[in-house]
Amino acid sequence: MIETETREPMTVDAIQTQTRGETMKPKYVDKPANEEIVLQAEEVGLHYGQKEALRDVWLYVPKNKITALIGPSGCGKSTLLRCFNRMNDLIPNVRITGRLTYHGEDLYAPDIDPVEVRRRIGMVFQKPNPFPKSIYENIAWGARINGYKGNMDELVERSLRQAALWDEVKDRLHSSALALSGGQQQRLCIARTIAIEPEVILMDEPASALDPIATLKIEDLMQELKQNYTILIVTHNMQQAARVSDYTAMMMLTDDRKAGTVIEFGPTEQIFTRPRDQRTEDYITGRFG
Numbered sequence: 436m437i438e439t440e441t442r443e444p445m446t447v448d449a450i451q452t453q454t455r456g457e458t459m460k461p462k463y464v465d466k467p468a469n470e471e472i473v474l475q476a477e478e479v480g481l482h483y484g485q486k487e488a489l490r491d492v493w494l495y496v497p498k499n500k501i502t503a504l505i506g507p508s509g510c511g512k513s514t515l516l517r518c519f520n521r522m523n524d525l526i527p528n529v530r531i532t533g534r535l536t537y538h539g540e541d542l543y544a545p546d547i548d549p550v551e552v553r554r555r556i557g558m559v560f561q562k563p564n565p566f567p568k569s570i571y572e573n574i575a576w577g578a579r580i581n582g583y584k585g586n587m588d589e590l591v592e593r594s595l596r597q598a599a600l601w602d603e604v605k606d607r608l609h610s611s612a613l614a615l616s617g618g619q620q621q622r623l624c625i626a627r628t629i630a631i632e633p634e635v636i637l638m639d640e641p642a643s644a645l646d647p648i649a650t651l652k653i654e655d656l657m658q659e660l661k662q663n664y665t666i667l668i669v670t671h672n673m674q675q676a677a678r679v680s681d682y683t684a685m686m687m688l689t690d691d692r693k694a695g696t697v698i699e700f701g702p703t704e705q706i707f708t709r710p711r712d713q714r715t716e717d718y719i720t721g722r723f724g
């Protein structure tokens with residue numbers, strides 16, 4: 436029998452670990468078969484003060500795959516993304532319910548250090564945000580404060596190579612990062628994230644401020660990166676989700692339009708060619724909003 440009692444949302448500090456179990460999972464959200472799950476959301480809810488932003492969210496993020504979060508504006512994509520590296524902790528009055536895990540471990544357990552969470556689960560933002568320092572220092576600084584003791588020149592080169600930026604900047608490593616183009620700055624931010632050696636990279640519309648050529652470079656880079664990293668990306672751009680991702684989660688407002696939730700999750704090819712929820716079909720064929 437499905438339990439119907441309502442529970443008070445708890446604070447981030449006191450997030451509870453029990454959920455009502457898989458019986459509450461939406462009909463079209465399936466755990467991927469034969470994949471190692473790195474991140475998982477079970478019955479997650481989130482309030483910003485009085486404003487409910489997420490309700491009953493379920494999601495699976497498989498290892499070394501790209502998972503896209505798509506859906507209309509305001510349905511909670513960025514909010515959900517930020518739950519996974521505890522970025523919402525930095526916003527006052529946020530309350531989270533349900534369970535968010537990293538390799539099965541509760542990300543909000545009292546003994547978990549949010550700084551360590553953010554080291555393992557890095558983030559790249561919509562607008563490139565390099566520090567007003569040299570290209571070299573943008574990478575070295577984060578590594579240094581995270582206790583990196585190895586050869587810094589090698590780390591800088593390796594990170595820039597992995598971010599497909601090395602050839603463009605190798606002769607001006609000590610010039611200001613702010614002199615780079617937007618697309619180069621975004622690849623520098625990806626290099627900076629990689630230098631910390633996270634396992635997961637969260638990307639919040641990483642290409643939306645870029646022109647089509649710079650966007651394609653970022654998309655190519657993501658394909659390279661997934662060999663070593665697990666990627667969760669928010670995108671408004673449906674073609675981009677279809678092009679780059681292995682799995683897609685369709686988010687939508689709940690029927691009472693008060694909060695966002697994941698209505699369908701599965702392999703990208705299936706979501707785009709044989710969606711099971713009518714609302715997904717309406718959205719991807721452009722009949723929605």
Ligand SMILES: Nc1ncnc2c1ncn2[C@@H]1O[C@H](COP(=O)(O)OP(=O)(O)OP(=O)(O)O)[C@@H](O)[C@H]1O
Pocket residue numbers: 483486488506507508509510511512513514515526671695
């Ligand atoms: N710091 C905040 N305080 C209060 N409400 C917020 C805050 N951040 C987001 N919201 C609200 O939460 C809801 C979900 O926002 P969110 O940015 O996660 O959606 P989104 O799907 O990423 O939107 P978009 O595609 O437009 O970026 C929205 O109603 C938004 O106004």
